[in-house]
Amino acid sequence: MRDFDETRDFIGQIQHARSPAAICEKLLSVTSRFGLSTVCAGTIPPRGTAPQEQVGNLILNTWPAEWLDRYVARNYVDHDPVVVHAIGAGRAMSWSEARSMRGGNSRMASEMFGDARSFKLVDGVAFAISTLDGGMVIMSYGGETIDLSPEDLGKISFISAYAVGHALSLRGEDRFRDLSPAQKECVHWAARGKSRQEMSDLMAMSGEEVDQLLSHARATLGPGHMLNRFGARPRLTPREQECLQWAALGKSEWEVSQILGISEHTAEKHLLNAKTKLGAANRVQAVAEAFRCGLLE
Numbered sequence: 001m002r003d004f005d006e007t008r009d010f011i012g013q014i015q016h017a018r019s020p021a022a023i024c025e026k027l028l029s030v031t032s033r034f035g036l037s038t039v040c041a042g043t044i045p046p047r048g049t050a051p052q053e054q055v056g057n058l059i060l061n062t063w064p065a066e067w068l069d070r071y072v073a074r075n076y077v078d079h080d081p082v083v084v085h086a087i088g089a090g091r092a093m094s095w096s097e098a099r100s101m102r103g104g105n106s107r108m109a110s111e112m113f114g115d116a117r118s119f120k121l122v123d124g125v126a127f128a129i130s131t132l133d134g135g136m137v138i139m140s141y142g143g144e145t146i147d148l149s150p151e152d153l154g155k156i157s158f159i160s161a162y163a164v165g166h167a168l169s170l171r172g173e174d175r176f177r178d179l180s181p182a183q184k185e186c187v188h189w190a191a192r193g194k195s196r197q198e199m200s201d202l203m204a205m206s207g208e209e210v211d212q213l214l215s216h217a218r219a220t221l222g223p224g225h226m227l228n229r230f231g232a233r234p235r236l237t238p239r240e241q242e243c244l245q246w247a248a249l250g251k252s253e254w255e256v257s258q259i260l261g262i263s264e265h266t267a268e269k270h271l272l273n274a275k276t277k278l279g280a281a282n283r284v285q286a287v288a289e290a291f292r293c294g295l296l297e
Helices: 004-016 020-034 051-057 064-072 081-091 095-100 106-118 151-173 183-189 197-204 209-220 238-249 253-260 266-276 283-292
Strands: 038-043 058-061 124-131 135-142
Touching: 004 020, 004 151, 020 038, 020 058, 020 106, 020 135, 020 238, 020 266, 038 151, 051 058, 051 183, 058 151, 064 106, 064 183, 081 095, 081 124, 081 135, 095 106, 095 124, 124 151, 135 151, 183 197, 183 209, 197 209, 238 253, 238 266, 238 283, 253 266, 266 283
Parallel strands: none
Antiparallel strands: 038 058, 038 135, 124 135
């Protein structure tokens, strides 16, 4: 962002966002310029928290579902040096810096960073944000190739703090604790990218029962909660779906723009929006997730 006016305009856009997904879309429209293509923000669960409880700590998230699944399944949060050192540093820091510090080369940390790379999350930046109630939120951006000046990092930290505050105000009182154990388990598996059939098999119940549990859970959580969208079919605009359909056929942004009679910038924006809504870090993952959700044929 070039100056104060741009920052102020962006804050206004965040203020008008009515869902966590919309907040993420606005944030990534800025951070993607620097190679930061995905974001995750949440409070830190107490050590040893069960996986089905961990997803309740999410505030903002565009991590690929498969990566979130692996991160939770392997309990990486208890071994993640980015989390540990972002809390203690009191400033923004890169993943590579955290990796060079104490615990960064442990077996579990090395395994975690290796797994992240398989999702094209090679490096990133993270920082802690204090909340008014004395809590702590860790916000972490990741991508494949990062090009970020200290000045840019400071501005991203500033708008991110505002975005987290707005996300918390949209959520209101956290109702995750009010879900039944079965509803929590459903949301947990949905957040980890499991399909309706997979959840049905894992929980030994019918698909209709899974749908009912997810519907009740979303109603309890409310539309402002990050977990509300999990288990629900993502809503792409017709143009976003059309752009993604051509991307699935291997067309570049320029080729998509020529086919649809729009600018290359507009085609790129539609594809970025589709990736954000699908929780994908890149185009390949977006296409795969769209097929999984039945949005592409």
